[in-house]
Amino acid sequence: MNTLLTGAEARSKLLVGVNKVANAVKGTFGPNARTVIIQNPMGMPVILNDGVTIARAVHDTDPYVQMGIDLLKEVASEAQEKSGDGTTSATLIAQTLCNGSLSLMENGISPLVIRDMFKDLLEKTETYIASTVIEDFDLTAVATIAANNDRELGELIADIVKRRHGITIERSSTGETYVKTTSGFEMNAGYAHAVMANAPRAKCEFDNPLVLTTTEKVNTFNALVPALEIAVKENRPLVIFCPDFNPSMLQNLLVNIVQGKVSVCMVKPAGMPEQQQAWLEDTAAATASRLFKISVNESIVEVKKEDLGTCDKFVASQTNTIITLKETIELEKYINKLEDLIDDADNSWLQEQYYNRVNRLGKGISTIYVGGASELEQVETKERVDDAVNACKLALSSGVVIGGGATLFRAAEYLQDITPVNEDNIISDLFYRGLSTPLDTIVENAGKGILPQYGGIGDLDVDNTGYICGKTGEHRCALEDGVLDPIQVVLNSLESAVSIAALVLMTDAAITAPDQ
Known part of the structure; x- marks a missing residue:
């Protein structure tokens, strides 16, 4: 030819x-x-x-x-x-x-x-x-159109999006469509590379993954090997939150993902260094993982199993990440500590930063469980729900x-x-x-x-x-x-x-x- x-x-x-x-x-x-x-x-x-x-x-x-x-x-x-x-x-x-x-x-x-x-x-x-x-518009109308004119589904989706929670979508174990709100938070930063996506619509989804958090830039693949070995031994996926990474290191990691040796997703929090630090601290507290701090010469090379945290559900796209958690006393204490810092802050800017951190950790995650008379109907409805959720978010941010x-x-x-x-x-x-x-x-x-x-x-x-x-x-x-x-x-x-x-x-x- x-x-x-x-x-x-x-x-x-x-x-x-x-x-x-x-x-x-x-x-x-x-x-x-x-x-x-x-x-x-x-x-x-x-x-x-x-x-x-x-x-x-x-x-x-x-x-x-x-x-x-x-x-x-x-x-x-x-x-x-x-x-x-x-x-x-x-x-x-x-x-x-x-x-x-x-x-x-x-x-x-x-x-x-x-x-x-x-x-x-x-x-x-x-x-x-x-x-x-x-x-000035009716959000339910936007959701209904995006859900192929399903008014009942549109009303349910619009109500959830108005709460400005993080939103995940799952298939229901019953024939009913319903919503469940759990602890968790949403981060405006997605996976480091599209190869990490393992689910439909270019998303990365993990159940019960291990979580590694660090303030150091990940420069070499060898630095990740100890954490990867723990994840493989435990037969669990690994999620890595870090402020930056070396592109050459990432290529080595992607090769291992493509070959099926590891299930990994890497997320770099958005923002300036101070904002990244806040996200990493909040993520570590929420997932009960040790935050390795480069400022005190801590390195992820020394990671042990007990240093890794976890979450119930991890969902990342190219632009955002949603973490679903179990409510714990430790997380509640951490949020209370942030609330105290609001009162002790020296200026209004710091107060606003702490307030935003409390707000994002306390909002929770809404999961839409999509029902249907058959598996085929559930798959089709889930696609419509995803379209409608995205449409509503954009409508609120930019208008219609x-x-x-x-x-x-x-x-x-x-x-x-x-x-x-x-x-x-x-x-x-x-x-x-x-x-x-x-x-x-x-x-x-x-x-x-x-x-x-x-x-x-x-x-x-x-x-x-x-x-x-x-x-x-x-x-x-x-x-x-x-x-x-x-x-x-x-x-x-x-x-x-x-x-x-x-x-x-x-x-x-x-x-x-x-x-x-």
Whole structure:
């Protein structure tokens, strides 16, 4: 087989892969979403409508087509990592932009011109979307939409997110969905490398792991060997909290993880040295682990089994970590000690720091146990719950915009109004089609009977709160119906789509690995 393709031939192969992934997820978009069944070599097939999971399941025997598939998988993964939702929207926009870009190139338009025009239009679109943000909204509506219009699930999730607890999601041992709050805390720092992820949605999950905490920078792999040997002997995973690490050390650790020799996750607390120190002290106290302090010449090389702490559950993503604990008298005493320090602090800044530490240790962790009539239903519902939790968190932090693809559609109309007529209009028109793709797909998935009613939404009302209902095809008020999307989900989806489209149109050659 030829290991090199160039020019249009290479790009056309990539496009086949792009279309394979996008067509696989297209039917799952909107309120009338359908499902996809994925073969499971270990048992029953999996039925779900989660964009990123479906994208990961798509494969092709042609390595060049597979490259296109992998590129679009990256779109879904990027949207998932940035906002935990919006993967299908990003995939569909990328498909429109990729197909249109290659058509323009066949007509003699330079890929550099197309790429630069996309970047310019992206900036203008983001500016417009930012101007439409809604800060006063019903969080339940956001959760309901993200949970595929399950109102009961949306109410449960919104109530939990409002408490601003750390949140974990587990499968219920019964058919019921319920919430249980336990002791624990959330840290705004994730794992050191994606290879450490061992669970769906790029998460690292451990039950009853050993915990090592230190204030020293981990410079060599040998420094970790004593702790790793204890973990292997105990047949338990190991979680390491440290302020920094040497990249070369990390590579050695990752090799051992890939080879299955150890189960390890390393977390570097965020912030300045003083903030890192506080996180490490709190983590050590919460997990009952010894904090090795470099300031008094303590080193993790000397670690013993009794120096390692533990927790009930450890969950880390690329950006955050959740630790679930048992309530202990020791932790309660530690929190009381921090409360005393609030009163003894010399200034308001120190008081605030101690208050924040008490607050984060005392909030607890809410676990959503997802029920279902079958294992397949539990898996599908768990994916929807995860999407809804992420959507709610982003909505609280950044606000929302009108959902149902209406905001992107209006952005296209806005750009058309302000763009002067010139030779670049053909590129602009492609970008507008990309922005309209989510709405077009929702309408298409609603059924052919609705299509005749679809005549655009720009003139629906003066305050731009209208949208097209994907169930009925009617023009309705999004605020009244609660059809809202977190603004960050919309922006991240669009940015990921434009990024991959630029990669595809700038591709001039594709090379495969030679057969062994």
